Amino acid sequence: MKGAASSLDFWLRSSGRESRQWLCVVTIIGGLGIYGASVGLWRSPLMAAFVAVKMPCIVFLTLGINALLNGMLAQALATGLSFLQTFRAILMSFAVFALILGSLSPVTIGMAMNLPEAGTTGAEQAHRILLLSHTLLIAFAGVIATGKLSDILRSFAGSDSAARRTLVALLAGNLFVGAQVGFILRPVFGSPGLKVEFLRPDAMSGNFYESVWWAVCQSF
Amino acid sequence: METEEPDPTANCHPEEESPVLQPPPVPVIEPTFSGVIDGLLKRPVLLLARVQSSNSAAMLKRMLVLAALCMGAFGLILGWVSGGQQFWLAPLKIVAGIALCGLITLPSLYIFSCLNGHEISLKAVAGVLVSSLALTGLLLMGLAPVLWVFVQSSESLPFLGFLGLAFWSIALAFGLSLVFRTSAAKEAGRSPFLAIWVAIFVLVALQMSTSLRPLIGTADTILPKEKKFFLTHWFDEFSRASGKTRWK
Numbered sequence: 001m002k003g004a005a006s007s008l009d010f011w012l013r014s015s016g017r018e019s020r021q022w023l024c025v026v027t028i029i030g031g032l033g034i035y036g037a038s039v040g041l042w043r044s045p046l047m048a049a050f051v052a053v054k055m056p057c058i059v060f061l062t063l064g065i066n067a068l069l070n071g072m073l074a075q076a077l078a079t080g081l082s083f084l085q086t087f088r089a090i091l092m093s094f095a096v097f098a099l100i101l102g103s104l105s106p107v108t109i110g111m112a113m114n115l116p117e118a119g120t121t122g123a124e125q126a127h128r129i130l131l132l133s134h135t136l137l138i139a140f141a142g143v144i145a146t147g148k149l150s151d152i153l154r155s156f157a158g159s160d161s162a163a164r165r166t167l168v169a170l171l172a173g174n175l176f177v178g179a180q181v182g183f184i185l186r187p188v189f190g191s192p193g194l195k196v197e198f199l200r201p202d203a204m205s206g207n208f209y210e211s212v213w214w215a216v217c218q219s220f
Numbered sequence: 221m222e223t224e225e226p227d228p229t230a231n232c233h234p235e236e237e238s239p240v241l242q243p244p245p246v247p248v249i250e251p252t253f254s255g256v257i258d259g260l261l262k263r264p265v266l267l268l269a270r271v272q273s274s275n276s277a278a279m280l281k282r283m284l285v286l287a288a289l290c291m292g293a294f295g296l297i298l299g300w301v302s303g304g305q306q307f308w309l310a311p312l313k314i315v316a317g318i319a320l321c322g323l324i325t326l327p328s329l330y331i332f333s334c335l336n337g338h339e340i341s342l343k344a345v346a347g348v349l350v351s352s353l354a355l356t357g358l359l360l361m362g363l364a365p366v367l368w369v370f371v372q373s374s375e376s377l378p379f380l381g382f383l384g385l386a387f388w389s390i391a392l393a394f395g396l397s398l399v400f401r402t403s404a405a406k407e408a409g410r411s412p413f414l415a416i417w418v419a420i421f422v423l424v425a426l427q428m429s430t431s432l433r434p435l436i437g438t439a440d441t442i443l444p445k446e447k448k449f450f451l452t453h454w455f456d457e458f459s460r461a462s463g464k465t466r467w468k
Contacts, residue, residue, distance in 0.1 A: 065369055069362035075261035076359070076394055177366055184373060207374045 031102030
C-alpha cells in the first residue's frame with residue numbers, strides 16, 4: 001500500500017509467488033475497474049460496466065504491446081533489468097496508479113451521482129466538469145506512479161542518469177501506445193450526445209494522432 | 221533471455237562472516253542467438269571487443285541472420301499496410317536496402333575510423349557495422365508491435381510513413397551508438413569523422429528508401445521508374461495526401 005521502493009525492489013528481484021505480480025494484476029483490475037465504473041456512471045449504469053472493463057484493458061494492452069520494446073530499452077539503457085523485471089516494474093507502477101484512482105473512486109462516484117444527468121439541462125457543463133476532474137485525477141495518479149517507477153529504476157540501475165533515461169524512454173513509449181489504445185477503446189467518458197456502446201463502429205478507423213492533427217487543422 | 225539476477229539477500233546481513241573477496245567473473249558472450257542478443261543489449265562493449273577478435277565468424281554470422289530476421293519482421297508489418305505482394309516485397313526491400321547501405325558505407329567507415337586514430341582492420345570495422353545493424357534490427361523488432369497497432373487502425377500513408385521513419389530513427393540511434401562506443405573503447409580522442417560517417421549513412425539509407433519505393437502503399441512496378449531525391453519524394457507525397465478530403 002505504501003508503494004515503498006525498497007519493497008517493490010525486493011519483489012522485483014524475487015521469483016514465483018514472492019514477486020507479487022498477480023497481486024499487481026488483481027490490484028489493477030480492481031482499482032481501475034471501480035474507477036472506470038465511476039467514470040462511466042454519469043452517462044448510464046451500462047456505460048459504467050463498459051468502462052469498468054475497458055480501463056484495465058487499456059493498461060494490459062499497452063503493457064502487452066510495449067513489453068518487448070520496454071525490455072529492450074531497459075537493457076540497452078543499462079538499468080540491469082531483464083525483460084521480466086521491466087514488465088514487473090511497470091506493472092507495479094500501474095498497480096500504484098490503480099490504487100490511487102481506486103481510492104478516489106468514492107469521490108468520483110459521488111460526483112457522478114450529484115451532477116445533472118445526461119439529457120437534462122446543464123448536462124453539457126456537467127460533462128465538461130467531469131472530463132476536467134478525471135483528467136486532473138488521472139494526471140495526479142500518473143505523476144505519483146511515475147515517481148515510484150523512478151525510485152525502482154534508480155535503486156536497480158545504481159545510476160541516476162541511466163534510471164532517468166530509461167524512465168523517459170518507458171514513459172514515452174507507454175504514453176504513445178496508451179493514447180492509441182485508449183482511442184481504439186473509446187468511448188471512455190461518454191459524450192452526452194452519443195449513444196452508449198462498448199466500442200464505436202469506427203474503432204479501428206483513424207488514430208489518436210491523426211485526430212489531434214485534424215482538430216488542430218480545423219481550429220485554424 | 222536470461223539475465224544475471226542479483227541476490228536480494230546479498231547485502232542484508234553485513235555482520236555475518238563474509239568470504240574472501242574474489243574479483244567478479246568476466247562475463248562471456250556465447251556465439252549463440254541468445255548470447256548475441258544479450259551481448260547487444262546489455263554488454264555492447266564486451267561484444268564489440270569479441271567481434272573485433274580473430275574468432276568472431278560464428279558470432280558475425282548469427283548477428284547477420286538476426287539483423288535480417290528482425291528487419292524482415294519490421295518490413296512485414298510495413299507490407300501489411302497494403303497487403304498483397306507488399307507482404308513479401310517490403311521485407312525483402314528493407315533487408316536488401318540496409319545490406320546495400322552497409323556495403324556502400326563500409327569503406328568510408330573504415331577510412332574514417334583510421335582517420336579517427338583507430339588501429340583497426342577492415343574485418344573488425346565490418347564486425348562493428350554488423351553489430352550496429354543487428355542492434356538496430358532488434359530495436360525495430362521491439363517497435364514492430366507498436367507499428368502493427370497503428371497499421372491496423374490508420375489508412376493515412378503519410379502518417380504511417382512518418383511513423384515508420386520515426387521508429388527507424390530511434391532504432392538507428394541505438395544501433396549507430398555502437399560505432400561511437402568502439403571509439404570510446406579504443407580511447408581515441410573525440411573526432412567529427414565518425415559523426416560525419418553517421419550523417420552519410422543516414423543520408424544513404426534515406427535515399428535507399430526512396431530508390432526502393434514503395435515500402436508502404438502500392439505501385440504499378442516493383443521498383444520505381446522515376447529517379448527522385450528523398451526530400452522531393454516526401455514533399456510530393458505529403459502534398460498529394462494534403463489534397464485528399466481526409467486532411468482538409
